Amino acid sequence: MLIAIPGEKLGVIEAFEPRGDFIIKDGNIYATKLSDVKVDKKQKIIEIKPLKKGFVSVGDIVISRVDYVQRPFAFVTIVSALNKDLAADIKGMIYVNPDFEYSPVVEGSIIRAKVIGTSAGMLMLSVSEPGLGVLESYCNYCGGPLVVRGRNSAKCTWCGMVLRLKLAPDFKSKALPHRVMLD
Amino acid sequence: MMPSKKLLVSAVRKEQILKSLAQGKRVDNRGLLDYRPLTITPNIIDKAEGSALVKLGDTQVIAGVKIGVGTPFPDTPNEGILIVNAEILPTASEYQEPGPPDEDAIELARVVDRGIRESKMIDFTKLVIEPGKRVYTVYVDISVIGMDGNLFDASSYAAVVALLTTKYYPLINQNGTLVKGSEKVSLPVQDLGVSTTFAKVDNYIIVDPTWEEESIMEARLTIVYDKSGNICAVQKGGNGALLVDDVLNIIDLAKSKSEEMRKVLEGVISNA
Amino acid sequence: MENQLIINGKRSDGRGPTDLRPLKIDVGIIKNAAGSSYIEHGKNKIIVAIYGPKDSHRYGMNLEKATLRCRYHMSPFSTEERKNPQPSRREIEISKVIRDALEPSLILENFPKTMIDIFVEVLQSDGGSRSASITAASVALADAGIPMKDLVEAVAVGKVNGTLVVDLNDIEDKEGEADMPVAFMLNENKITLLQMDGKMTVEEFKAGLMMAMEAAKKIKEIQKEALLKKYSHDENKK
Numbered sequence: 001m002l003i004a005i006p007g008e009k010l011g012v013i014e015a016f017e018p019r020g021d022f023i024i025k026d027g028n029i030y031a032t033k034l035s036d037v038k039v040d041k042k043q044k045i046i047e048i049k050p051l052k053k054g055f056v057s058v059g060d061i062v063i064s065r066v067d068y069v070q071r072p073f074a075f076v077t078i079v080s081a082l083n084k085d086l087a088a089d090i091k092g093m094i095y096v097n098p099d100f101e102y103s104p105v106v107e108g109s110i111i112r113a114k115v116i117g118t119s120a121g122m123l124m125l126s127v128s129e130p131g132l133g134v135l136e137s138y139c140n141y142c143g144g145p146l147v148v149r150g151r152n153s154a155k156c157t158w159c160g161m162v163l164r165l166k167l168a169p170d171f172k173s174k175a176l177p178h179r180v181m182l183d
Numbered sequence: 184m185m186p187s188k189k190l191l192v193s194a195v196r197k198e199q200i201l202k203s204l205a206q207g208k209r210v211d212n213r214g215l216l217d218y219r220p221l222t223i224t225p226n227i228i229d230k231a232e233g234s235a236l237v238k239l240g241d242t243q244v245i246a247g248v249k250i251g252v253g254t255p256f257p258d259t260p261n262e263g264i265l266i267v268n269a270e271i272l273p274t275a276s277e278y279q280e281p282g283p284p285d286e287d288a289i290e291l292a293r294v295v296d297r298g299i300r301e302s303k304m305i306d307f308t309k310l311v312i313e314p315g316k317r318v319y320t321v322y323v324d325i326s327v328i329g330m331d332g333n334l335f336d337a338s339s340y341a342a343v344v345a346l347l348t349t350k351y352y353p354l355i356n357q358n359g360t361l362v363k364g365s366e367k368v369s370l371p372v373q374d375l376g377v378s379t380t381f382a383k384v385d386n387y388i389i390v391d392p393t394w395e396e397e398s399i400m401e402a403r404l405t406i407v408y409d410k411s412g413n414i415c416a417v418q419k420g421g422n423g424a425l426l427v428d429d430v431l432n433i434i435d436l437a438k439s440k441s442e443e444m445r446k447v448l449e450g451v452i453s454n455a
Numbered sequence: 456m457e458n459q460l461i462i463n464g465k466r467s468d469g470r471g472p473t474d475l476r477p478l479k480i481d482v483g484i485i486k487n488a489a490g491s492s493y494i495e496h497g498k499n500k501i502i503v504a505i506y507g508p509k510d511s512h513r514y515g516m517n518l519e520k521a522t523l524r525c526r527y528h529m530s531p532f533s534t535e536e537r538k539n540p541q542p543s544r545r546e547i548e549i550s551k552v553i554r555d556a557l558e559p560s561l562i563l564e565n566f567p568k569t570m571i572d573i574f575v576e577v578l579q580s581d582g583g584s585r586s587a588s589i590t591a592a593s594v595a596l597a598d599a600g601i602p603m604k605d606l607v608e609a610v611a612v613g614k615v616n617g618t619l620v621v622d623l624n625d626i627e628d629k630e631g632e633a634d635m636p637v638a639f640m641l642n643e644n645k646i647t648l649l650q651m652d653g654k655m656t657v658e659e660f661k662a663g664l665m666m667a668m669e670a671a672k673k674i675k676e677i678q679k680e681a682l683l684k685k686y687s688h689d690e691n692k693k
Contacts, residue, residue: 003686005679006597007560007605007642023562023604030642032562032602034686051686052600057565090510090569118567286551289544301652402555404649414660417635417651419552422523424559424645427668431661438657 004031010046020048056081056090056123060115064092066105072098074105076125092123104166109137112168133166136174146173190398197399204387216436218391221447223340225348225455233349237341240393243329246341250351253320263310264320267296269338275330294418295325295339298407301415302376305346309371312354332394335405339378340448347372348455376407376415377441377448381433383425388433390440404433408441458630461616472620475670480591480681482598490599494591497624498581503591505599508569520563525554525573527588533580549585556589556609556638556648562602571601582628583611586636589648594678607647608674609638612663614655619663621670637667641675
């Protein structure tokens with residue numbers, strides 16, 4: 001295998017199509033990270049794959065905790081990401097359409113989301129694609145466990161509240177340790 | 184540890200600055216290689232042994248020299264001591280908070296210090312009272328009171344003029360006790376290091392950058408030349424890079440510019 | 456009176472004017488850090504650790520790119536006389552110039568509103584500790600996977616007994632006529648750190664700069680080797 005050092009010239013843009021992590025300067029392709037480089041001379045492709053797992057970036061699927069919802073945004077903390085290193089907690093937010101009656105995520109839920117861009121210096125996430133959505137949640141009124149009641153809605157077994165959420169296919173319910181009852 | 188304070192320059196203003204530079208002019212109507220109006224007022228603080236107020240455009244710096252007595256450093260028992268301290272006062276700009284000198288002020292002090300020390304401006308071997316025991320300590324305190332870029336040159340000019348106009352009572356050793364002399368003397372000056380600062384903004388090399396220009400620059404380069412045309416201190420600043428050719432270019436530009444500024448400084452001294 | 460530091464073209468440690476001191480870099484020496492390195496350059500022994508990018512809530516953080524912070528610190532036992540562990544003015548200035556020397560090489564726009572920390576600890580100091588710190592920190596940043604345009608390598612040139620020499624040792628640094636640390640991004644022919652103190656003519660300055668560039672090319676090879684050694688070894692284990 002061929003390892004490239006950051007700043008190493010890998011070829012010219014006229015001859016190859018670069019894929020992966022690179023920069024182009026004056027028509028030359030340079031690596032920006034320690035990368036595994038594969039040159040496909042037939043297809044004229046240079047594949048530049050970083051050796052170290054990168055940081056969360058656009059297009060990644062991440063697991064996050066919803067800190068609070070303040071429409072039109074839900075603020076989340078990314079807790080893990082597939083094949084990525086997380087040096088520390090990274091904040092992100094989800095746009096919640098103010099015209100919707102309900103928010104697809106609620107406070108305290110654990111969600112699977114996709115990074116769709118950066119805005120105002122924060123990562124913007126989305127749960128709208130299939131497979132994404134709430135992985136774990138409890139009733140955000142009383143903290144009780146939820147049962148799935150059909151597509152994108154769940155009912156609290158304690159207080160009977162019906163929550164409308166974007167549920168992931170592998171949704172699991174959880175409950176707060178104490179049941180707080182107020183008359 | 185945190186990066187320096189920069190002005191937020193709007194995209195429109197930046198475009199204006201660059202457009203102007205493309206036409207060979209700065210936004211304040213001077214040429215790319217012109218200094219802003221420079222006024223130097225020596226002896227403005229009576230209580231200090233030497234002092235000077237420098238106004239370089241809207242940048243205002245005051246330097247004061249105090250002479251004290253101290254024990255020499257063990258590695259230089261037969262030399263006087265130079266201590267340069269700089270502070271960017273909260274009066275300088277709305278972004279400046281009171282407190283101990285931050286890294287910008289420390290860098291400023293150290294670059295000015297280097298210019299004075301390395302140009303061998305003052306013959307410190309003549310500032311000894313008792314070899315190995317007591318020497319003069321020359322304190323140069325620099326206060327930036329108004330900030331509009333190029334603090335390095337303004338502070339350096341203030342410091343050297345204050346040193347050149349310093350007059351102090353010498354101390355005479357009489358049977359182990361120090362007695363104040365009757366007449367004031369000047370410091371043993373033997374050279375004059377002149378600082379010039381250049382900045383690279385976009386692809387243009389300019390001299391004497393304003394704060395606005397410093398906020399959008401790639402990097403700056405401060406160079407100190409001595410009397411005989413030797414380079415005696417260099418400092419690159421700013422979080423960008425300079426091309427090797429830029430550096431070679433600036434070194435030459437700085438030489439002619441420093442001669443120009445040397446005349447200005449010498450004019451101030453001879454009139455003081 | 457003046458110490459004769461160059462005799463028959465040989466320097467006090469037996470080197471010729473353009474020879475570097477022994478230089479060794481190890482990569483990935485601290486498990487917790489995102490990236491790390493250890494450099495031995497002459498008698499310098501320096502550890503660099505990179506942490507981040509991590510979330511930054513501090514006032515003054517940058518909304519458009521990551522904020523770089525750097526701390527250069529000398530251990531109390533790193534010098535002949537014990538060094539006060541409080542950061543000195545020299546250390547604060549060097550922290551700043553190291554940061555300014557590395558920042559142009561990094562692509563920080565990928566991580567808005569975050570912070571990247573560079574911690575430099577000088578365990579034993581010799582001449583040129585800031586240059587060695589920059590060389591090592593650039594390797595550590597590469598190890599951390601921070602995207603960059605090029606590695607940065609730094610070296611000092613100086614004037615000793617009227618001769619230009621590269622990579623000053625402690626005694627040359629203290630007793631020589633001039634000392635000029637320079638850092639390069641060789642791909643782009645750029646200089647990211649340039650300081651000088653002492654006395655040099657314009658011609659000497661220019662010649663010195665070119666000597667530093669040649670030395671930086673040699674250092675870059677050593678940086679590359681160090682990174683390749685670590686990573687090809689890791690690959691073989693898989």
